[in-house]
Amino acid sequence: MQSLWSDADCATYEGPLGPRVYSSRLLGADPTLVMHGGGNTSVKLPGTDGLGRPVDLLYVKGSGSDLATMSAAGFAPVRLAHLLELAELPELSDAAMAEQLRLGCIRTDAPAPSVEAILHALVPARYVDHTHADALLSITNTPRGSEFVAEVYGDQVVVVDYVMPGFALARRCAVELAHQMHDDTIGMVLLQHGLFSFGETASESYERMIDLVSLAEDFLVKAGAWDLPTQDAEPEPSAGDRVARASLRQELSRVAGVPMILTTTSTPRTRAFLARPDAGELATRGPMTPDHVIRTKRVPMLGRDVDAYAREYRDYFEQNQARTPAPLTMLDPAPRVVLDPDLGLLTAGRAAGDAAVAADITLHTFDAVERATALDAWQALPERDLFDVEYWELEQAKLARAGAPAQFAGEIALVTGAASGIGRAVVQALRAVGAAVVAVDRNPAVAAATATGVLGVECDVTDEVAIDRALDLAIARFGGLDLLVLNAGVFPPSRAVDELSLREWHDVMAVNVDANLSLLRVTADLLARAPKGGRVVVNASKNVAAPGPGAAAYSASKASLTQLARVTALEWASKNIRVNVVHPNAVFDTGIWDEETLRTRAGHYGLSVEEYKTNNLLGVEVTSADVAAVIVALCSATFAKTTGAQIPVDGGNDRVI
Numbered sequence: 001m002q003s004l005w006s007d008a009d010c011a012t013y014e015g016p017l018g019p020r021v022y023s024s025r026l027l028g029a030d031p032t033l034v035m036h037g038g039g040n041t042s043v044k045l046p047g048t049d050g051l052g053r054p055v056d057l058l059y060v061k062g063s064g065s066d067l068a069t070m071s072a073a074g075f076a077p078v079r080l081a082h083l084l085e086l087a088e089l090p091e092l093s094d095a096a097m098a099e100q101l102r103l104g105c106i107r108t109d110a111p112a113p114s115v116e117a118i119l120h121a122l123v124p125a126r127y128v129d130h131t132h133a134d135a136l137l138s139i140t141n142t143p144r145g146s147e148f149v150a151e152v153y154g155d156q157v158v159v160v161d162y163v164m165p166g167f168a169l170a171r172r173c174a175v176e177l178a179h180q181m182h183d184d185t186i187g188m189v190l191l192q193h194g195l196f197s198f199g200e201t202a203s204e205s206y207e208r209m210i211d212l213v214s215l216a217e218d219f220l221v222k223a224g225a226w227d228l229p230t231q232d233a234e235p236e237p238s239a240g241d242r243v244a245r246a247s248l249r250q251e252l253s254r255v256a257g258v259p260m261i262l263t264t265t266s267t268p269r270t271r272a273f274l275a276r277p278d279a280g281e282l283a284t285r286g287p288m289t290p291d292h293v294i295r296t297k298r299v300p301m302l303g304r305d306v307d308a309y310a311r312e313y314r315d316y317f318e319q320n321q322a323r324t325p326a327p328l329t330m331l332d333p334a335p336r337v338v339l340d341p342d343l344g345l346l347t348a349g350r351a352a353g354d355a356a357v358a359a360d361i362t363l364h365t366f367d368a369v370e371r372a373t374a375l376d377a378w379q380a381l382p383e384r385d386l387f388d389v390e391y392w393e394l395e396q397a398k399l400a401r402a403g404a405p406a407q408f409a410g411e412i413a414l415v416t417g418a419a420s421g422i423g424r425a426v427v428q429a430l431r432a433v434g435a436a437v438v439a440v441d442r443n444p445a446v447a448a449a450t451a452t453g454v455l456g457v458e459c460d461v462t463d464e465v466a467i468d469r470a471l472d473l474a475i476a477r478f479g480g481l482d483l484l485v486l487n488a489g490v491f492p493p494s495r496a497v498d499e500l501s502l503r504e505w506h507d508v509m510a511v512n513v514d515a516n517l518s519l520l521r522v523t524a525d526l527l528a529r530a531p532k533g534g535r536v537v538v539n540a541s542k543n544v545a546a547p548g549p550g551a552a553a554y555s556a557s558k559a560s561l562t563q564l565a566r567v568t569a570l571e572w573a574s575k576n577i578r579v580n581v582v583h584p585n586a587v588f589d590t591g592i593w594d595e596e597t598l599r600t601r602a603g604h605y606g607l608s609v610e611e612y613k614t615n616n617l618l619g620v621e622v623t624s625a626d627v628a629a630v631i632v633a634l635c636s637a638t639f640a641k642t643t644g645a646q647i648p649v650d651g652g653n654d655r656v657i
């Protein structure tokens with residue numbers, strides 16, 4: 001492992017915490033060291049309290065922050081003396097410890113200090129770094145783990161057997177530090193958990209971490225356990241695979257009691273791991289570090305029998321709960337990681353980000369498992385230790401505090417014409433209520449929308465092959481489809497009927513009608529598997545009820561589209577899919593309208609631009625966001641008993657023009 005330390009870069013981080021922030025970020029940037037909020041760092045510095053009195057402080061990472069994006073505000077300043085006094089207590093529940101850590105802070109706006117704060121306080125060095133390095137865990141998670149650690153590090157590190165993070169671990173480390181630490185100690189190994197390094201400066205502690213991880217890597221190389229197999233052949237997805245994934249997601253959501261995102265991850269490494277004859281057996285021996293159980297559950301599901309997995313999970317919960325004093329709230333029994341011989345590696349979560357985190361963790365776990373197997377054999381912690389972390393009182397308290405989930409959490413929408421205007425507003429509105437969104441547009445700019453919960457796909461909806469590909473990408477990323485918003489449409493230049501060519505007519509029909517038929521046909525099997533029922537909203541036009549001269553093709557296409565939607569509502573009601581239509585009018589913030597066009601059209605009616613924009617019963621301007629809000633509402637439970645309806649969004653238009 002290469003050191004990335006640069007004095008020049010470090011100097012750009014100002015203030016007494018500058019070097020601490022800099023090296024925290026260096027560690028956080030490497031996923032083979034820490035992932036997704038794992039690990040923590042601290043520094044001991046003199047400060048002053050609110051009364052201006054000098055006080056020794058431990059600045060320790062706040063829980064919930066991520067080393068990769070650490071800032072000075074992410075550290076909690078805790079009185080060092082308070083922490084050292086806490087360490088003397090014979091026992092302290094973790095909930096009481098969390099309260100004491102908060103009370104030890106000198107600022108009320110500080111984040112909650114890491115649960116490992118007392119441990120950091122006990123290490124006499126000024127800087128302390130803690131990671132969950134893959135290379136170390138490949139060595140410690142084996143039957144001969146402690147023997148290997150002695151071979152790799154000699155007496156450079158303090159070695160501590162596995163103890164659950166929290167007060168008990170801090171107490172145990174206090175004893176081991178007192179017994180094992182000497183002048184040349186540079187770190188500490190927590191078996192089956194992670195690695196600590198310490199030093200008097202940020203760079204000394206960081207470089208020692210790199211050295212310690214490098215020693216572990218070298219050991220694996222020498223043992224012939226470093227190189228990992230890969231496999232290239234990318235399996236071709238099929239429409240059948242899409243339905244299979246959507247069915248699995250439906251099952252998983254049913255067992256979880258809420259809609260879930262189900263992400264497929266296919267890399268040369270996942271394929272090589274899954275090709276191993278012992279893949280299932282290895283993958284179910286347990287996680288790399290116990291805190292992963294929160295994200296991945298203790299074991300993945302092999303195959304697709306979700307009910308069988310849930311039964312086993314309930315048994316695991318009942319058996320382990322029997323030995324805990326307080327009654328526990330069972331987490332949903334659905335798997336978070338699925339290994340299927342045909343579908344590959346799939347990960348699940350309440351939001352797209354959760355499924356992505358479970359995938360990242362699983363990829364690193366595959367690497368560690370294969371290296372440990374080449375070295376000796378993969379051995380995770382016993383079930384009871386993993387249960388204790390999964391049902392830790394602080395995690396249970398977090399559950400109790402968690403508010404209601406977002407309205408559309410775990411649901412997936414596909415929006416066409418998503419790069420601008422009403423389509424873009426619908427994407428934003430759906431994201432704001434927690435849905436994952438596939439944003440489709442023929443404008444390649446749509447790809448820029450791609451983020452954790454948004455997949456932007458360039459796609460001409462008149463091209464059935466392109467639609468097929470977009471659906472493959474959508475189902476691979478999110479696992480199914482709940483909402484379909486048919487918004488893409490064209491508004492051709494004005495043309496009188498006696499001058500309208502068939503070519504122009506067909507071009508409009510191809511986008512405004514035919515493409516929507518294709519989309520409805522290929523999404524039917526997916527929408528039918530939506531955990532809460534499928535919903536389709538068609539963006540038609542006020543033109544259907546009030547056609548305009550010069551707009552024959554447009555008006556006829558939107559009337560045709562409306563009838564298509566109404567018939568679909570009739571046919572799909574038995575599949576529990578609702579289909580509704582919106583008829584917006586005079587939405588001027590959509591890009592087709594520039595100032596010049598607005599002035600011309602307003603002049604045509606003898607109105608000012610302002611009068612023209614608000615020329616409806618309510619005298620209001622209708623915006624893309626207004627239309628998007630109605631579309632989202634039609635997808636919501638408020639309209640659970642409405643299908644085949646047509647809703648105008650036009651400020652009231654009867655008898656205005």
Ligand code: ZN
Binds near residue numbers: 130131132165193194
């Ligand atoms: Zn840790």
